[in-house]
Amino acid sequence: MEALGSAKPRASPFPAAAARSPLPPQVVVPASSSAPAPSRPLRSGPKGTIQALARNEMLSVVEREDCRSVNDVAASQGIRIRRHCRPTASMEEIEEEMGAPRNVLERIIWDKEIEVAQGLVSNPLREVTECAGKAPPTRDFYGALVAAYMRNGVPALIAEVKKASPSRGVLRENFDAVEIAQAYEKYGAACLSILTDEKYFQGSFENLQKVRKAGVKCPLLCKEFVIDEWQIYYARSVGADAILLIAAVLTDADITYFLRICKELGLTALVEVHDGLEMERVLRIDGVQLIGINNRSLATFIVDTSNTKRLLEKHGDAIREKGILVVGESGLFNPDDVAYVQKAGVSAVLVGESLVKQEDPGRAIAGLFGKELLR
Numbered sequence: 284m285e286a287l288g289s290a291k292p293r294a295s296p297f298p299a300a301a302a303r304s305p306l307p308p309q310v311v312v313p314a315s316s317s318a319p320a321p322s323r324p325l326r327s328g329p330k331g332t333i334q335a336l337a338r339n340e341m342l343s344v345v346e347r348e349d350c351r352s353v354n355d356v357a358a359s360q361g362i363r364i365r366r367h368c369r370p371t372a373s374m375e376e377i378e379e380e381m382g383a384p385r386n387v388l389e390r391i392i393w394d395k396e397i398e399v400a401q402g403l404v405s406n407p408l409r410e411v412t413e414c415a416g417k418a419p420p421t422r423d424f425y426g427a428l429v430a431a432y433m434r435n436g437v438p439a440l441i442a443e444v445k446k447a448s449p450s451r452g453v454l455r456e457n458f459d460a461v462e463i464a465q466a467y468e469k470y471g472a473a474c475l476s477i478l479t480d481e482k483y484f485q486g487s488f489e490n491l492q493k494v495r496k497a498g499v500k501c502p503l504l505c506k507e508f509v510i511d512e513w514q515i516y517y518a519r520s521v522g523a524d525a526i527l528l529i530a531a532v533l534t535d536a537d538i539t540y541f542l543r544i545c546k547e548l549g550l551t552a553l554v555e556v557h558d559g560l561e562m563e564r565v566l567r568i569d570g571v572q573l574i575g576i577n578n579r580s581l582a583t584f585i586v587d588t589s590n591t592k593r594l595l596e597k598h599g600d601a602i603r604e605k606g607i608l609v610v611g612e613s614g615l616f617n618p619d620d621v622a623y624v625q626k627a628g629v630s631a632v633l634v635g636e637s638l639v640k641q642e643d644p645g646r647a648i649a650g651l652f653g654k655e656l657l658r
């Protein structure tokens with residue numbers, strides 16, 4: 284399938300959350316609205332002032348009120364990441380209003396809001412959904428993990444194509460996504476994870492598409508910070524078979540809604556949690572098949588593999604009862620690490636750094652597991 288168009292971004296539409304706003308339809312921003320939100324703070328004034336505001340300013344008021352309720356709902360679920368909902372403002376303007384982001388994850392999400400809005404302009408949702416609908420069928424990500432686990436008796440490998448990260452910097456200078464993906468496949472990876480975030484991980488959707496087009500057969504996870512349905516359709520349109528949903532940034536309603544879209548598209552969702560609260564939230568949501576436990580906090584970057592053990596000790600029974608498969612994510616470097624998370628109850632592992640940093644990332648797989656994997 285050909286790449287989607289890449290017209291220069293004009294002004295951005297509002298995020299999908301606003302389109303699903305509970306506000307009455309007459310105040311939802313029409314698609315034709317292209318006026319950027321004003322940078323100064325909200326005006327306060329006598330009753331009726333709002334009627335006197337220019338239309339775009341009024342819409343901006345609506346946008347921010349709506350955003351406040353979005354952030355309130357998130358906070359009530361224990362989510363600490365806020366949205367700015369001002370995709371046309373500059374980061375300085377956003378920080379002037381909201382203060383600096385509280386941590387790296389929040390900064391990534393704030394950038395992502397702007398990026399998604401620009402993506403929606405260059406590749407409108409209708410075109411992207413059409414493209415996603417016409418894409419060749421998905422490969423069975425979940426099934427590939429189960430089969431590999433049975434075949435090898437060690438957790439199935441989701442090998443990550445990862446050039447850099449905010450915590451580790453550039454992991455590999457000479458980076459060829461297709462070459463790495465082919466090497467991973469050759470040496471027994473069950474599935475691949477392709478980082479698509481450009482700004483913080485130096486990844487791209489283009490890498491995902493290139494790997495798919497190069498004939499790699501492993502199912503592909505689009506490793507993205509999903510905050511909007513557009514990203515899911517876009518991922519599918521370039522060949523993704525699975526997508527990451529991060530509980531630390533998504534409300535229960537968002538996860539439920541995105542799972543529905545995934546189901547429609549035949550995509551597997553890997554729902555990522557880092558702590559007990561996120562795990563409890565995710566276990567209450569119907570239709571989750573795959574939970575990833577991230578040993579790295581995306582807020583502080585602290586890596587602790589005992590996180591997987593702790594969460595599975597507490598929630599293992601509920602997880603097994605629901606037939607959910609668990610992926611141990613991040614900070615795994617050697618056979619002891621793999622054995623440790625396997626004993627804790629994971630059926631698959633997601634590994635980037637320890638493979639991608641080695642001269643030959645394919646051969647590094649045998650080093651990680653202490654044996655060669657069967658394909």
Ligand SMILES: O=P(O)(O)OC[C@@H](O)[C@@H](O)c1c[nH]c2ccccc12
Nearest residue numbers: 577612613614615633634635636637
């Ligand atoms: O490179 P590591 O430590 O092996 O980690 C891989 C993967 O788990 C990590 O890249 C990751 C897990 N969840 C994420 C969410 C966004 C970005 C990256 C990630």
